[in-house]
Each structure stands twice: as C-alpha cells, then as structure tokens.
Amino acid sequence: MNTQRIGAIFEKDIKDFMKNMMLLMMPIVPIILALIYSRLGEGEELPIPMLYLIVGVTFSSVTASCMMTMMAEENEKKTLRGLMLSPASFMDIIIGKSLVVGLMTFIALAISLFFAGVKPFLSVQAIIGLILLFLFFLFLGIGIGLFTKSVASTSAYLMPVMFLFGFTPMIEFFGLGEDSIAITIADLFPIMQLIKMHDTNSWVPIGVVAIWTIGAALFTYICFKKERTDD
Amino acid sequence: MENAIKVTGLRKVFDQHAAIEDISFSVKPGEIFGLLGPSGSGKTTTIKILTGELGQTAGDVYVLDINAPLFGTADFKSRIGILSDNSSLYERLTVYDNLKLFCKLYDAPLEQIEVMLDEVNLKEARSKVVSKLSKGMKQRVLLAKALIHKPELVFLDEPTSALDPGNAAHIHRGLQKLNEAGTTIFITTHDMEEATELCDRVAFLDKGKIQELGSPDELRYKYSTHAFHVETFDDERLVIENEAGNADKIRDLIANGEVKSIQSDNPTLGQIFLKVTGKELV
Structure with missing residues (x-):
C-alpha cells in the first residue's frame, strides 16, 4: 500500500464524483426517506426496523450503488486497466475509491439519522455492526462493478442488492407467516441480524454479519482475479 | 543489460x-x-x-x-x-x-x-x-x-x-x-x-x-532486384540489371542525353510486406 497513490486516486475520484450528476443524486435518496419517515411518528422515536431500513437504503443506494457505478465506469471506459498497469496496487485503487464512497456514505447516513434518530446507534456493538454492514455493501459494490462491463448494466444488479439486502425489513409487510421459509431465510440477512442485535447482548448477530462481510470480500477477490488480466 | x-x-x-x-x-x-x-x-x-x-x-x-x-x-x-x-x-x-x-x-x-x-x-x-x-x-x-x-x-x-x-x-x-x-x-x-x-x-x-x-535498410536491400529503372525522353522505360556489363549501356544513355530519370530499385516496407506475406498492411 502506498499513501501517495491512495491520495492521488482519492483526489481524482472526489473530483470525478462532484462532476457526476448520477452519483451526486444517490446520497439524497436516504435523506429524503429519513425526512419522510421522521414526519410519520409525530415526535415519537422511529422503531428499530424503520431506522435500519434507512440504514439499508443508505448503504445500498450510496455505498453499493456508487461503488459499483464508479468501478463499472472505469471498466467501461477502460480507465481501470490504466490504473492497474500503473504502479498502484489493487488495494491502493480500492482504498482510494472506498474513501470517497465512505465519505459520501458517512455524510448521507449522518444527515439521515439526524432526522430519523441517532440514539439507538450510540453503542459500541451498533457501531461495529454499521461498520461491518458498510464493508459488506462496499465489497458487493466493488465485486459487481468489476464484473459488469457498463454503467447501464449495474442497475440490473443494484435492484436485487437493494431489495434483498437494503429493504430486508420490509418483508414483514408481506404478511407471510412467522414460520414461512422466506422469513426464516431473511432473518439470517445482515440487516435483520443487526435489528436482532438490539434485543440481545449476544455478539452472535455481529458474527453472522461478519461472515456475510467475509463472503462479500471473497466475491470481490474472485472478481478482481478475473479482471486483472485478459486470460 | x-x-x-x-x-x-x-x-x-x-x-x-x-x-x-x-x-x-x-x-x-x-x-x-x-x-x-x-x-x-x-x-x-x-x-x-x-x-x-x-x-x-x-x-x-x-x-x-x-x-x-x-x-x-x-x-x-x-x-x-x-x-x-x-x-x-x-x-x-x-x-x-x-x-x-x-x-x-x-x-x-x-x-x-x-x-x-x-x-x-x-x-x-x-x-x-x-x-x-x-x-x-x-x-x-x-x-x-x-x-x-x-x-x-x-x-x-x-x-x-x-x-x-x-x-x-x-x-x-x-x-x-x-x-x-x-x-x-x-x-x-x-x-x-x-x-x-x-x-x-x-x-x-x-x-x-x-x-x-x-x-528497414537491410530489408530494402534484401528485397531489391538491384536493377536501375531508366526513363528516357522518348518515354521508354528500361530496366537495367546492376551488373558490370551494363555500365557502358547506362553511360551511353547519359552521354547521349537520353535519360529523363534514373532510379535504383528500392522497395518500400509496404511493398516488402506485400511480397513476404501476400497481403497489404491495412
């Protein structure tokens, strides 16, 4: 890893981000959602699943979406190959980009939770959970961005990511029975585990989210190995 | 190195x-x-x-x-x-x-x-x-x-x-x-x-x-026919091989003021490529 190269990629990506209307709109989505939800409760605190819905929308529409769009654009325009042929390592490239996406996610999440309620997240366990969830969505974004060859095709992958991993708490509104196989599977998803975490002192939910994050990291690594050469 | x-x-x-x-x-x-x-x-x-x-x-x-x-x-x-x-x-x-x-x-x-x-x-x-x-x-x-x-x-x-x-x-x-x-x-x-x-x-x-x-020079020499292409004022085009016996022929043409232009055979890389591979370089 080389801090100068990471800094150079960060500087380039932040300038590029600011000139890309499509990316600039993404952080606004969770903020608007948080504003709407905050008006619903008439002064009452929002329930935990609602708060995690906002978190899920933030991580899927800002973290995963921005990352996969940035990576896919680099792929589509062949600029990623230029970076990979330079002395910058894959880690330098990913860290530089992740810092930009992380900054945008942090701003969007901070503003959203300012409106929706930040109190439930002020614990070590919740913060660790949010960091792991951020990394999970970040790795998904990198991996998908690496194997998609155009920005247009990222939307086809973003939708399942958003609905499966971002909007998971919405499954309760489908009226499925508690014994339903869909509910049992959804309960293992990262956001559902983090919601569960608030009802227990156990670290098991954090462990499950960590496994999801490791899985996403492996997925990114496989996509990178495929992209690195033309073989 | x-x-x-x-x-x-x-x-x-x-x-x-x-x-x-x-x-x-x-x-x-x-x-x-x-x-x-x-x-x-x-x-x-x-x-x-x-x-x-x-x-x-x-x-x-x-x-x-x-x-x-x-x-x-x-x-x-x-x-x-x-x-x-x-x-x-x-x-x-x-x-x-x-x-x-x-x-x-x-x-x-x-x-x-x-x-x-x-x-x-x-x-x-x-x-x-x-x-x-x-x-x-x-x-x-x-x-x-x-x-x-x-x-x-x-x-x-x-x-x-x-x-x-x-x-x-x-x-x-x-x-x-x-x-x-x-x-x-x-x-x-x-x-x-x-x-x-x-x-x-x-x-x-x-x-x-x-x-x-x-x-490029080596290839041009290798694929040259080593002949001289002479164009006379009568619009005649002569190909004269680069041999000792042809020296008088060229000298006479020049001495009689018949030579409009004289060039050695010097193929371009494109012509050599065509000769070697049978295809144009496009």
Whole structure:
C-alpha cells in the first residue's frame, strides 16, 4: 500500500464524483426517506426496523450503488486497466475509491439519522455492526462493478442488492407467516441480524454479519482475479 | 543489460486457436523496434504479454531483465510506459488533472506535466475537460500520460493513428528525442513511412509468426532486384540489371542525353510486406 497513490486516486475520484450528476443524486435518496419517515411518528422515536431500513437504503443506494457505478465506469471506459498497469496496487485503487464512497456514505447516513434518530446507534456493538454492514455493501459494490462491463448494466444488479439486502425489513409487510421459509431465510440477512442485535447482548448477530462481510470480500477477490488480466 | 526485451519461443493459444506461434526476437536497449502486421496478426497480443496484461501459453519473456511472472510488480510497472488501444482518460476531468493523477501514481515530479504538455503540443489545452477534446488531442494526452514518468521502455500501439500529419510529425520528433535520451521504444504501426522514419529494426508479424526481421535498410536491400529503372525522353522505360556489363549501356544513355530519370530499385516496407506475406498492411 502506498499513501501517495491512495491520495492521488482519492483526489481524482472526489473530483470525478462532484462532476457526476448520477452519483451526486444517490446520497439524497436516504435523506429524503429519513425526512419522510421522521414526519410519520409525530415526535415519537422511529422503531428499530424503520431506522435500519434507512440504514439499508443508505448503504445500498450510496455505498453499493456508487461503488459499483464508479468501478463499472472505469471498466467501461477502460480507465481501470490504466490504473492497474500503473504502479498502484489493487488495494491502493480500492482504498482510494472506498474513501470517497465512505465519505459520501458517512455524510448521507449522518444527515439521515439526524432526522430519523441517532440514539439507538450510540453503542459500541451498533457501531461495529454499521461498520461491518458498510464493508459488506462496499465489497458487493466493488465485486459487481468489476464484473459488469457498463454503467447501464449495474442497475440490473443494484435492484436485487437493494431489495434483498437494503429493504430486508420490509418483508414483514408481506404478511407471510412467522414460520414461512422466506422469513426464516431473511432473518439470517445482515440487516435483520443487526435489528436482532438490539434485543440481545449476544455478539452472535455481529458474527453472522461478519461472515456475510467475509463472503462479500471473497466475491470481490474472485472478481478482481478475473479482471486483472485478459486470460 | 544486454536486451531490453528478450522473447524466446513465445506461444499464445486462445480456445485452441494459436494467436502467437513460436516467435522469438530481442530488442536492444536504446533501440526503436517496430512490430508491423495487419489486424489480427498478433501484435496487440504480443504487446499485452510483454506488459503483463496477458500470460503466455509457452515460451520465455524477459522485459528489462525481469521475467514475465514478475510483471505485476510496482518496480516493473514504474519502468515501462504504455499507450495501447486499452489506454483511456477520465472524460470529466481536465487534461492537467489526468496527467497529475498519473504523475502522482508514478511518483514523478509535477513539473513533468508542463514538460509533457509542451512535448505533445497541448500547453493551451491544459485546463480543458477531456470530453471536449478532439480524438487527435486525446491521443496526444494519452501519449503524454505514457511518458510522464520517463520510462526506460515504452510500448506504443499505433501512437499516431488518430493524428493529422503535422501533429504526427511533432510526435515523431518527440519520440526521436526521447530515444536519443536513451529510452527504448517498442512500437506497432500500420504506417510504413512512420516505421521507416522511426524504427532501427522492424519485424513483420503475420498469422502469429514473425515472417521477416531486420533494419528497414537491410530489408530494402534484401528485397531489391538491384536493377536501375531508366526513363528516357522518348518515354521508354528500361530496366537495367546492376551488373558490370551494363555500365557502358547506362553511360551511353547519359552521354547521349537520353535519360529523363534514373532510379535504383528500392522497395518500400509496404511493398516488402506485400511480397513476404501476400497481403497489404491495412
């Protein structure tokens, strides 16, 4: 890893981000959602699943979406190959980009939770959970961005990511029975585990989210190995 | 270092189709080496193997004394420069910002940006957004990007293909200057004039094999018929073999004032390529 190269990629990506209307709109989505939800409760605190819905929308529409769009654009325009042929390592490239996406996610999440309620997240366990969830969505974004060859095709992958991993708490509104196989599977998803975490002192939910994050990291690594050469 | 590039028995197979079949060549340090061939002949595959973008199926490849498996290291990457069909720029950023990024990635001083902008004749376009540039201007920025860190060895895939003759000539002068400073240049081109003007040696690649290799002068001599083409004022065209017995014949034609023009047979690289491979270089 080389801090100068990471800094150079960060500087380039932040300038590029600011000139890309499509990316600039993404952080606004969770903020608007948080504003709407905050008006619903008439002064009452929002329930935990609602708060995690906002978190899920933030991580899927800002973290995963921005990352996969940035990576896919680099792929589509062949600029990623230029970076990979330079002395910058894959880690330098990913860290530089992740810092930009992380900054945008942090701003969007901070503003959203300012409106929706930040109190439930002020614990070590919740913060660790949010960091792991951020990394999970970040790795998904990198991996998908690496194997998609155009920005247009990222939307086809973003939708399942958003609905499966971002909007998971919405499954309760489908009226499925508690014994339903869909509910049992959804309960293992990262956001559902983090919601569960608030009802227990156990670290098991954090462990499950960590496994999801490791899985996403492996997925990114496989996509990178495929992209690195033309073989 | 004896060779900047040394390739022995290189072979590359894609899905049972051999793109490169057992080619061997070497490039001396400080040389300008041209790889000439039609589309699909294996030029880009060769460059990709030499730059580490592609692995070989068989054979040994050494670039700057580094063996192919180590082409992914930062040390190797910082010693070479690449301009290929895969090279691209950040369209929303300015020319300066694009070059600044690569200056920092290669740990080159920022003053190099101005030097390179001057070299590629783009000083006035430094603040322009890349998306607003013409194809030729973008090609010149790509060239500046490839050379910004003063690499020991540069791979240039059709570097002047999108340029007008004036800018191409400017780039040729820049490449010659770069070469005089000691940089080895590996170039692929369709432009025979460019190859003749720039290259110390050329290799003709066709169907994945090197069909001919040598300096442009050597090849022209080898494929010359060594005859003289004489055009008289009577519009007669004579072909006189370069033999001792024909000296009087030529002298008499000149003495009698019959010669309108006289030329030695000196085929161009394009004609030689056609002769060797049976196809035009397009």
